[in-house]
Amino acid sequence: MLLVFNWKLNPQNFNQAVKLFEAMKTGSKKAKNSVIVICPPFEHLFRILNLGAKVSNLYFGAQDCFWENSGSYTGEISPLGLKTAGVDYVILGHSERRQYLDETNEMINKKLISALSFGLKPMLCLGEDEKTHFQGEKAVNSFLKSQLVQSLLGAERLSLSQKSNLILVYEPIWAISDNSGNLADNPADAAAAIKYLKEILVADYQLPIPKVLYGGSVNSKNIADFLKYPEVDGFLIGRASLNQQQAKEIMAIAG
Ligand code: PGA
Secondary structure: EEEEEEEOOOOOHHHHHHHHHHHHHHHHHOOOOOOEEEEEOHHHHHHHOHHOOOOOEEEEEEEEOOOOOOOOOOOOOOOHHHHHHHHEEEEEHHHHHHHHOOOHHHHHHHHHHHHHHOOOEEEOOOOOOOHHOOOOOOHHHHHHHHHHHHHOOOOOHHHHHHHHOOOOEEHHHOOOHHHHOOOOOOOOHHHHHHHHHHHHHHHHOOOOEEEEEEEEEOOOHHHHHHHHOOOOEEEEEOHHHHHHHHHHHHHHOOO
């Protein structure tokens, strides 16, 4: 099981970030069969990395990266730089970046290819809005396929070992806690969407063992319902990751 804790732009204070990190370290020791990835905002990420004391199943992720490693790109962060600093994972294409920063599939595609080329494990977020959701499964699948194909343009030219680092996150926008008041997707529906995405990865991208996570209002109360579905390889967890008790419970349940 892959458990990814997306802190988003939280907490504001570094001491709180350290406390949260310590809780995650403790929790990760109880989740021996899981890989735990912590994604703090950049202002905390590198400072926390420098605290050292790595736990064997705990890794770090960034919440974004650029497609170039150097040049006149004010404010951007390099994929190679992240890898060199000890960051192994990166979230790409999160719906909040698409919404607030106008990230397009074309930009996300460049970031994704670059991240894969430099040995990062990108976690590509895909998901439909509420309107598409209510149009039913066919509309959702067609939306997901189009997002996926545009994001993976050119990926067929990468080596199998580079491509194998790809992780998808099925994250319906309407199910993200800030948008829904904490209403997660129905686990059976989420599993069906994940199965569909996996079929495309196998058939069109020759990825023999595709990894797809679910994200959207996952917490310690509903995670067990999703764990019943073998299609679900893990979770991207936002709000619940900011609560030490919740985070520890989630890790204990995932095991
Ligand atoms: P949530 O966020 O768990 O708060 O819904 C998930 C995410 O957006 O990564």
